Amino acid sequence: MGTIANVLAGKGHQVHTISADATVYDAVVRMVERNVGSLLVLDGDRIAGIVTERDYLRQIVVKGRTSKTTRVEEIMSSPIVYVGPGGTVEEAMAIMSDRRIRHLPVVDQGRLVGLVSIGDLVKQTAKDHKFHIQYLTDYICGKYPA
Secondary structure (H helix, E strand, C coil), rough: CEEEHHHHHHHHHCCCCCCCCHHHHHHHHHHHHCCEEEEEEECCCEEEEEEEHHHHHHHHHCCCCCCCCCHHHHHHEEECCEEECEHHHHHHHHHHHCCCEEEEEEEEECEEEEEEEEEHHHHHHHHHHHHHHHHHHHHHCCCCCC
């Protein structure tokens, strides 16, 4: 199974962020513009949390609050769970399943180096399986010596 570093090598290291004191409206606009489902929330240089589409639905829509007057820090999920680049895709998927989350920041020696989504991990898993199937097919067909 691949590592988180493999996933980041394929998708890139870009992380979309927003400040903790921004409005939820600004966060939603940024997510829509960038076609992402979450933003990492920064308080200065410190990772303060993560805000997701689910946070918006649960904390704004369902509770009848307004996104233009509510700050991100009021609805963000915190503390965040994260993984290191050396972790496996399987470990990250287990964390996501256990915590019922869809996005994981990747931190290396205290420094943010990326963000992976459940979709990224599924894509990497499919890629890994395709490679193994092709290898086994080639082996069965005699392309590799026994």
